[in-house]
Amino acid sequence: MVVFYSRKGHTRAYAEELAALRKDKTFELREKKERSGFLGLVGGCFQSITKKEAEVADLPDLRKVRELFICSPIWASGIAPAVRYFINHAELAGVTVNFLLTCAGIDKQDVYKKSAFDALSATGAKAGEAYVFACPMKSAPDTEIAGSHIKRVILGVD
Numbered sequence: 001m002v003v004f005y006s007r008k009g010h011t012r013a014y015a016e017e018l019a020a021l022r023k024d025k026t027f028e029l030r031e032k033k034e035r036s037g038f039l040g041l042v043g044g045c046f047q048s049i050t051k052k053e054a055e056v057a058d059l060p061d062l063r064k065v066r067e068l069f070i071c072s073p074i075w076a077s078g079i080a081p082a083v084r085y086f087i088n089h090a091e092l093a094g095v096t097v098n099f100l101l102t103c104a105g106i107d108k109q110d111v112y113k114k115s116a117f118d119a120l121s122a123t124g125a126k127a128g129e130a131y132v133f134a135c136p137m138k139s140a141p142d143t144e145i146a147g148s149h150i151k152r153v154i155l156g157v158d
C-alpha cells in the first residue's frame with residue numbers, strides 16, 4: 001500500500017505514480033482540521049519542528065499489509081504532522097516501511113530521511129528504504145516527471 005499526505009499535489013503525483021507502477025493501492029491521509037493560509041503553514045512548521053501530530057480523518061486497514069510506502073512532503077526539515085499522526089496511530093509492528101519524501105531541494109536529504117526513520121522508532125516497524133525527490137513549490141505537480149524519477153531511482157528501470 002502507498003499511504004500519502006499532500007497539500008499542493010506534488011507528493012500526491014509521486015504517490016499515485018508509484019502505486020500505478022507497483023500495481024498497489026493508495027490511501028490519502030486528510031487532516032481533520034482544515035489548514036489554510038499563512039498561519040496554517042506557520043503552524044505546520046511549528047508542529048513539524050516540535051514533532052506534533054495533526055489528526056487525520058481516517059486510517060487505512062493494514063491487517064493484510066506487510067510492506068508500505070509512506071509519502072510525505074517535508075515541512076521545516078521533518079515529515080508532515082498528518083504523517084506523524086498516521087505513524088503513531090497505525091498498527092505498524094512487523095510492517096516494512098519505506099519512505100518517499102518530497103521537498104524543495106535535496107541538499108539536506110539525509111536530515112529528512114533521519115526525521116522519517118526516527119518517527120518509526122517506537123512502532124515496531126521494520127525500516128526499509130527512503131527516497132527523496134525535489135519538487136520546488138512554484139512548480140506544478142507533474143505526473144510524467146514523477147513517473148520517470150520513480151522508474152529510475154526506485155524501480156531501477158529506464
Ligand SMILES: Cc1cc2nc3c(=O)[nH]c(=O)nc-3n(C[C@H](O)[C@H](O)[C@H](O)COP(=O)(O)O)c2cc1C
Pocket residue numbers: 005006007008009010011012041042044045073074075076077078102103104105106134135136137
Ligand atoms: C510549511 C512548509 C514547509 C516546508 N519546509 C521545507 C523544508 O524544510 N525543506 C524543503 O526542502 N522543502 C520544504 N518545503 C517544500 C515542500 O516540502 C515541497 O514543495 C513539497 O513537494 C510539497 O508537497 P505537496 O505539494 O505534496 O504539498 C516546505 C513546504 C511547506 C508548505
